[in-house]
Structures are given as C-alpha cells and as structure tokens.
Ligand SMILES: Nc1nc2c(ncn2[C@@H]2O[C@H](COP(=O)(O)OP(=O)(O)OP(=O)(O)O)[C@@H](O)[C@H]2O)c(=O)[nH]1
C-alpha cells in the first residue's frame with residue numbers, strides 16, 4: 001500500500017514512539033514470551049496501522065513473537081506493545097509458551113529428545 | 120496458500136511457515152562470549168536460516184560504550200540470533216544465542232524465563248566470560264551444560280582442568296563440540312536434554 005518497503009535500518013525512535021503510542025508493555029494480558037506463538041483471527045483491515053496489518057498478515061500460521069520481531073525488524077518490546085493491541089481487539093490469539101514452573105515435565109522432555117534425534 | 124496480493128510481503132517464506140497444528144513452543148539459550156560460535160551453533164541445527172531480533176533497554180544511567188551526544192535516554196540495543204527446530208506437529212523448539220558479557224545481562228529476564236535450560240559455549244582462550252556466565256546461571260537456577268569449542272591454536276586443557284578452572288560441580292555435563300557440525304551441535308542439545316531429564320526424574324536435593 002503506502003510505504004514502498006519496511007526498511008527499518010534507519011527506523012526513527014520517534015516512529016517507534018508513535019506506533020507504541022508512548023506506551024510500554026504494561027498489559028493486563030498474560031505476559032508475552034519470546035516464544036509465545038501468535039495466530040491471526042481475522043484478515044488485516046484497511047484502517048489498521050501498517051505494523052498491525054503486517055503482523056496479522058504474517059501470522060496466518062503460528063509465528064513466535066521473536067520471529068515477528070525479526071521479520072518486522074522492530075525491537076521485541078515494541079512488538080509486545082503492538083501485539084497487546086491486537087490481542088485486546090481479538091485480532092490475534094496467543095498460544096502460551098510451555099513455561100515449566102520449576103522443572104519441565106518428563107513427557108515434554110521426551111518429546112524434545114525424540115525431535116532432536118531426527119535431526 | 121497462494122500469493123495473490125502483492126509479493127511485497129513481510130514474514131516467513133512458505134517453507135519457513137509452521138503448520139497450523141503447532142500449539143506450543145519451548146526455548147533453549149546458547150550463551151557465551153564474543154565469537155565463540157553461538158550463531159554457528161544455532162544455524163547448524165536450525166530448520167530456518169537464523170533470524171535476528173533485537174531487544175532494547177532504555178534506562179537512565181546504564182550507559183555502555185558510548186553515549187556521547189545522547190543525553191536524554193540511554194538505550195542499549197542487543198541483537199540476538201535465533202533458530203527453530205520443529206519437534207513434532209504440536210511442538211517447536213527455539214534456540215537463542217546471546218552474548219554472555221555482564222553488560223548484556225539485562226536481556227536475561229525475558230530470555231531465561233521459561234527456558235528449558237542453557238548451553239554455555241566456552242572458548243578456552245577467554246574463560247573469564249564463561250566463569251561469570253556460569254555463576255549467573257547458577258544464581259538464577261537455570262540448568263545448563265558446558266560445551267567446549269575447539270578452535271585451532273587454542274590452549275588445550277583436559278576436561279578435568281577446565282572443570283576445575285570453571286569451578287563446575289561434577290554433576291554438570293561437559294563436552295567438546297564443533298559448533299559448525301550439525302551432529303556435534305545436536306549432541307550438545309541432547310546432552311542438555313538428558314541432563315534435564317535426569318533432573319526431572321531425580322530432583323536434586325537442595
Ligand atoms: N574451529 C571452530 N570454529 C568455529 C566453531 N564455531 C564457530 N567457529 C567459527 O568462529 C567464528 C565465530 O562464530 P560465530 O558463530 O559468529 O560466533 P558468535 O558467538 O555468534 O559471535 P558473536 O555473535 O559475534 O559474539 C566463525 O568464523 C565460525 O565459523 C567451532 O566449533 N570450531
């Protein structure tokens with residue numbers, strides 16, 4: 001649509017400030033992790049911020065917060081704020097990362113070992 | 120499934136897309152000093168070309184090298200490389216490479232929280248970094264294994280000498296590795312997983 005390319009090499013701090021509306025990620029939602037998987041629930045809308053629609057578009061299939069950050073070339077903290085908006089509006093859903101409280105359970109570890117064995 | 124709208128698209132290529140069935144993700148952190156082979160290790164086992172994400176710390180008074188001319192806010196940006204391994208239809212593993220120097224520890228909260236464990240990559244030419252990292256991981260209660268990269272010309276130490284130098288308990292696995300080799304990096308990860316498994320089935324007293 002508008003911007004010819006999302007280069008972010010020279011991303012201005014002001015721009016980051018604007019897209020996050022000066023907020024930091026003090027959301028009431030469950031805190032997002034680098035490996036929270038995000039999946040879109042709807043198509044991008046024309047009135048969305050370009051960053052929001054880019055996220056909605058790329059998360060047609062599950063994608064981690066870290067990957068979104070990498071593809072958008074935006075800092076993790078900024079992506080968290082953008083995602084909080086989208087989660088709040090029900091545009092995307094987050095699949096919680098497996099966060100072992102203390103020690104991860106044995107089945108999970110076995111599954112990972114099986115997966116690695118195939119490498 | 121098709122690319123009907125413009126090809127200008129940000130996001131994963133078709134091969135790098137995860138199946139819709141994936142519901143959960145776990146992470147492992149690879150930590151070590153500069154140039155020790157973190158990115159190489161991540162890349163050698165990753166199914167996607169390693170990606171880079173950055174984390175910014177904006178805090179007053181935590182200046183790193185050069186803050187001249189930046190009066191208002193000190194912000195430190197650190198790039199982290201990461202890769203991905205699909206474990207099965209539902210589960211995916213992410214591997215993050217992160218620098219071990221103390222000034223990057225601000226990253227650790229988000230990184231280690233919920234991580235299965237860590238791989239400490241050791242460069243025998245610069246043991247101090249590893250020493251600090253290990254202390255910090257122990258403090259945080261993050262289980263880890265130590266992988267020793269063998270660089271040409273690096274001083275050769277026996278594992279016992281290194282274990283003593285790093286002040287590592289016998290229970291912590293150590294092994295040699297060549298981060299450039301997929302099988303070797305995979306063995307490092309398997310060693311970590313077996314160690315985690317042993318901790319899970321027989322929790323350490325203390
Ligand atoms: N001989 C040998 N060389 C290695 C090994 N692992 C990495 N290297 C080489 O060491 C160099 C640095 O590796 P990187 O993977 O970029 O190291 P890094 O830890 O990501 O470095 P920074 O991100 O800059 O801190 C590269 O030229 C690698 O090819 C290893 O196991 N053995």
Ligand SMILES: [Mg+2]
Nearest residue numbers: 157158200216
């Ligand atoms: Mg690197």
